[in-house]
Amino acid sequence: MSVRPWRDIVRRQSRQIMVGNVPVGGDAPISVQTMTNTTTADVKATVDQIRRCEDAGADIVRVSCPDVESTTALKQIIRATNVPIVADIHFHYKRALEAADAGAACLRINPGNIGSAARVQEVVNAAKANGCAIRIGVNAGSLEKDLLEKYGEPCPEALVESALDHIRILEDHDFHEFKVAVKASDVFLAVAAYQQLAEAVDCPLHLGITEAGGLIGGTVKSSIGMGSLLWFGIGDTIRVSLSAEPEEEVRVGFEILKSLGIRNRGVRVVSCPSCARQGFDVIRTVQTLEERLAHIRTPMSLSVLGCVVNGPGEARETDIGITGGGAGKHMVYLSGVTDHHVQDADMIDHIVALVEAKAAEIEAGETAAMEAAE
Structure with missing residues (x-):
């Protein structure tokens, strides 16, 4: 077969972390993620949905943990499923502690949002003790007030500064098992932010165009945004955010990777x-x-x-x-x-x-x- 250099994708070099038994970054295959939309406390419904996602090929699945009922259910959910489970935590650091102890493979939490340095240290200690990774998730729709005042509006520089601030907190606590996302619903904003962040850090990057829309519109937006980044070698794990069932997100994710010849399934x-x-x-x-x-x-x-x-x-x-x-x-x-x-x-x-x-x-x-x- 003839050499076709115009097809080559030179992947950005990142360090590798583990999310459960799934390597993310380095030379590991780009993993496909999704998120459940069931009430996490409803163990049966959540497990059934995760299993459908597993059948579709999901490598990692995220579940919301907004309350103690959810983190209590998490242990049963993890025991009944096969993929690594990411616990989605926003502000309450105790939910992160509970999720780590329940066996979550990763905590989705922004350390700058959970309060004092002592609380951050507790979360880091729990992550280390339980072998949890952490995903820093910066979103244009929930930027810190001081950054909005500084930049006037969500922009690539604001998203990247937010990410670097959160990264610094983890590194100051000697924690390095993290990946980072800088998502936006605007394709241009998200792509520019990821490009800037890719040059500033060596950690794995989680790609996504957030609030992308329904199955057709969201697929198009995600394909343009994430496809552009992947084409230029940026991205170690992806989630297609759709107003559709989670297994559809997984299928679209694999179609994006297949279309670029990055990863084939089915x-x-x-x-x-x-x-x-x-x-x-x-x-x-x-x-x-x-x-x-x-x-x-x-x-x-x-x-x-x-x-x-x-x-x-x-x-x-x-x-x-x-x-x-x-x-x-x-x-x-x-x-x-x-x-x-x-x-x-x-x-x-x-x-x-x-x-x-x-x-x-x-x-x-x-x-x-x-x-x-x-």
Whole structure:
């Protein structure tokens, strides 16, 4: 294969921390996060939601801990789930102490917001004792009053100064297991703030465009903002903030990473927007295939093209491909090579079976390779 330097992403060098058993920063894969929207004290509902997020591929899940009922439930939630859990704490330092003791892998807390140096020291001591990381989360919508007075409005410099102030507090307490976010709902503001912060610190950065919107609008904003940063090598872990179910945030996160070739999970679908030349209903076919192939975790590519204009060219670049033909008879490509035809009525079941078989083949090969290496 020819070298394509225009595809290279040179990742910013950051130090690595651990969030539970998930490495963040350094050369670790960029992790995908989300946040539950259930009442944390409702253990069953929260666990069920986290498990759906796990199925979607979430590496880390955050839960709100605004009260003692939530931190009391946290221990049961952590015991019943597999991903590291981040406890979202805003102002009450005791919630942070309780969450750390309950087994949280990370505390989302801004040390400058919790009061005296003695309180900060208590939180740091609890984090150290329990092996917790800390995420500093600066948000344009909740900047400190003195910074708003200084700068007049939320701006990149204000977000970065806030982050550096919080970082300094942790470092003064000899705590270094932290990551930082400087989020804003304005794409330009967020991107500029992250770019400035990336040059000022070596800690891992958690990317997000906050309050991005609904599934479509929020996906677009997040893709533009986080995609721009990731393209330039900035970012170690991401959350797509959507007014949608948390598992949708996870799926969109992986789609962003897949589109940049940063991290692959599941089936990457290449499909046409459809036109009058299509030999089958491309839109409905792709919708059905995405639903029926959502369980596939093995990375692979599938092209679904309605006609022979671009179909063969796209199929040559994918593991499995199909192009529309006449009289309800369509061409199937395997590893880029024409292989056989399939009829309309059998097409979707046939593609699903091919993808599942390919996934099993890839997984078997990986297992054999690992056994041989041992």
